Amino acid sequence: MFLSPASSGRHVGIFVFDGVQLLDVTGPAEVFHAAGYALKLYSPDGNDVTSSAGVRLAVHGAAFEAPVLDTLILAGSDTLPGSRSLLTGLQPALLTLAKDARRIASVCTGAFLLAEAGYLDGLKATTHWRFAPQLSLQYPRVAVQEDSIFIGSGRIFTSAGVTAGIDLALALVEEDHGAAAARDVARELVVFMRREGGQSQFASPGETQRTADDGLRKILDAVRANPAAGHSVTDLARRAGLSTRQLARKFQAEWGSPPAKVVAAVRVEVARQMLEAGHSVTSAAMRSGLGSDETLRRLFGATYGVAPGAYQKRFRSTGSWTT
Helix, strand or coil, rough: CCCCEEEEEEEEEEEEECCCHHHHHHHHHHHHHHHHHEEEEEECCCCCECCCCCCCCCCCCEEECCCCEEEEEEEECCCCCCCCCHHHHHHHHHHHHHHHCCEEECCCCCCCHEEEEEECCCCCCCCCCCCHHHHHHCCCEECCCCCCCEEEEEEEEEEECCCHHHHHHHHHHHHHCCHHHHHHHHHHHCCCCCCCHHHHCCCCCHHHHHHCHHHHHHHHHHHHHCCCCCCCCHHHHHCCCHHHHHHHHHHHHHHHHHHHHHHHHHHHHHHHHHHEEEHHHHHHHHHHHHHHHHHHHHHHHHHHCCCCCHHHHHHHCCCCCCC
């Protein structure tokens, strides 16, 4: 395994607990191991833990037994966002590990641990796209950036979901040893040094225009069902039984955008699904109601941070394997 310039003096600790997401742990661990860092796992009480995948992780000790850490990594779990008791129960161990650490980084929903401890107050932060709205709602003092792969502010870092922990770990290696060292580790692990675009390109269809309002949801469902139709503000208002002014107010209150902009976002989402299904850029533009290749490229790039063609190469259905 490749070793970067000596990092043995840099002690990386990963905080783990029962139900932890396995790749949140192993992804960053492989990066730091390849870069030559001293790496250990710590649990709240020193007992081994079982990941959400059922894999048992042997830990090196309890949080209170850890030496002063150079870097503390907080792994996530799907159970963290919905369990206040788990968040508060893990706080003593977290605060013990974090107290004198040079820097602290969370992977995926590990951001909820940082937010609960107050470390993210007044800072920009990110987490898995599925839990970003909940992080924002639960901790209003955190400036949640839903599309970011990772964000750093001073000694605090947060990353998006699961494999984004690898992106973050590479960035931390680069911060310590420079781009060449991080690039060598990325090559060794056969991963990109930096992935193109934000995490919105990984979100499930329909996630970008969520609403609990039945009337608004029916309007958007109608747009999705026939995206190439006109869908003028007047048509939408008539369908909802509202005046155009009332409709505009409802859209502004729900999404902070006028109806036309939300309809365009739905069309981009539909175009994305068509690209995944194998439609050409031209076909996706026409069938989604965006009209032209130029419009699709402009709006797609603004939404997902990547060109439609590049996105299609990554996410298009591969069909059957051939030899």
